[in-house]
Amino acid sequence: MFDLSGKTALVTGASGGIGAAIATSLHRQGATVALTGTREAALQAVAAKLGERCHVIPANLADPEAPAALVKEAEAAMGSLDILVNNAGLTRDGLLMRMKDEDWQTVLDVNLTAGFRLVRAVLRGMMKRRTGRIIGITSVVGVTGNPGQANYAASKAGMIGFTKATALEVANRNITANCVAPGFIETAMTDVLDEKQRETILTKVPAGRLGQADEIAAAVTYLASDEAAYVTGQTLHVNGGMAMI
Amino acid sequence: MSDVAERVKKIVVEHLGVEEDKVVESANFIEDLNADSLDTVELVMAFEEEFGTEIPDDAAEKIQTVQDAIDFIKKSTEGA
Numbered sequence A: 001m002f003d004l005s006g007k008t009a010l011v012t013g014a015s016g017g018i019g020a021a022i023a024t025s026l027h028r029q030g031a032t033v034a035l036t037g038t039r040e041a042a043l044q045a046v047a048a049k050l051g052e053r054c055h056v057i058p059a060n061l062a063d064p065e066a067p068a069a070l071v072k073e074a075e076a077a078m079g080s081l082d083i084l085v086n087n088a089g090l091t092r093d094g095l096l097m098r099m100k101d102e103d104w105q106t107v108l109d110v111n112l113t114a115g116f117r118l119v120r121a122v123l124r125g126m127m128k129r130r131t132g133r134i135i136g137i138t139s140v141v142g143v144t145g146n147p148g149q150a151n152y153a154a155s156k157a158g159m160i161g162f163t164k165a166t167a168l169e170v171a172n173r174n175i176t177a178n179c180v181a182p183g184f185i186e187t188a189m190t191d192v193l194d195e196k197q198r199e200t201i202l203t204k205v206p207a208g209r210l211g212q213a214d215e216i217a218a219a220v221t222y223l224a225s226d227e228a229a230y231v232t233g234q235t236l237h238v239n240g241g242m243a244m245i
Numbered sequence B: 001m002s003d004v005a006e007r008v009k010k011i012v013v014e015h016l017g018v019e020e021d022k023v024v025e026s027a028n029f030i031e032d033l034n035a036d037s038l039d040t041v042e043l044v045m046a047f048e049e050e051f052g053t054e055i056p057d058d059a060a061e062k063i064q065t066v067q068d069a070i071d072f073i074k075k076s077t078e079g080a
């Protein structure tokens, strides 16, 4: 099950905790992967662990020209692109009343707009080959909201709507588009929390622990597989029960 | 330049997977060749690629038959 031999995948944010786990899992199932992010050294470190069937293509997704160029490079390196995982994301938290335009825009640009540009660029090849998997990493807060994260929640909710529209447009071409919505996962993003914040979060998580990046990667791997061909336009929540939606 | 017509027809045959003899000048992509709206977008993009020209959205909407495509491409590549 979930065999990805012969498939090719582009994973954005592969230098981060969840992205590295996703790339590793897709690779383990047999896929050839292209890793992207802005920190080349961190990408190389992930690539070194994977060994063969792995390409590193650094790119800054805040640059409007970057997504199209990135897809072109990935397709040139791997021959085609079967799976796109839009995982790159960042936060610029702050209460709305004091949120700067710049903090709003940066988050929307990287979390949402870059994803749109990447999907637009990969669709051409996927349409031609009548196969494709588009997977966006959204967040539980895109559905529930979270104080201090108006920009981030908007970007993640936007990704869900964007994914549904995409799914409708390309469903009869054998291309699926889905989201995975993590709850609180142990990565650099959550390392910044202090002990008290952690405890408060855990009171909201019935499973009583933070999630692991591998548990997000497993959901992505399922959606990337042939077995998930009939699943499209969905958001798969992986959050230890903190929100049931 | 019948060359343009040949190339246009070839792209249509390849993209829509239809018989060559059905791809006549008067054939309407949607009505006669069973294309859906996504197919027409793909066709326009394939024409753009093949002829190195840009087909703006409002012009693309008017390209409904094989002849429309040939005419537009001939006109837009004339000066080149």
Ligand SMILES: NC(=O)c1ccc[n+]([C@@H]2O[C@H](COP(=O)([O-])OP(=O)(O)OC[C@H]3O[C@@H](n4cnc5c(N)ncnc54)[C@H](OP(=O)(O)O)[C@@H]3O)[C@@H](O)[C@H]2O)c1
Pocket (backbone or CB within 6 Å): A012, A013, A014, A015, A016, A017, A018, A019, A036, A037, A038, A039, A040, A042, A059, A060, A061, A062, A087, A088, A089, A090, A110, A137, A138, A139, A140, A181, A182, A183, A184, A185, A186, A187, A188, A189, A190
């Ligand atoms: N951790 C959680 O609890 C959690 C919960 C819900 C959703 N998520 C989502 O999961 C995804 C991965 O998060 P993570 O926890 O793994 O965080 P992370 O370790 O901070 O990773 C974020 C990734 O995004 C990339 N990135 C950020 N800005 C970029 C830019 N301008 N251009 C290209 N790449 C950029 C980073 O690459 P560089 O560092 O190389 O620039 C990094 O690889 C994000 O979309 C996040 O919103 C996380």
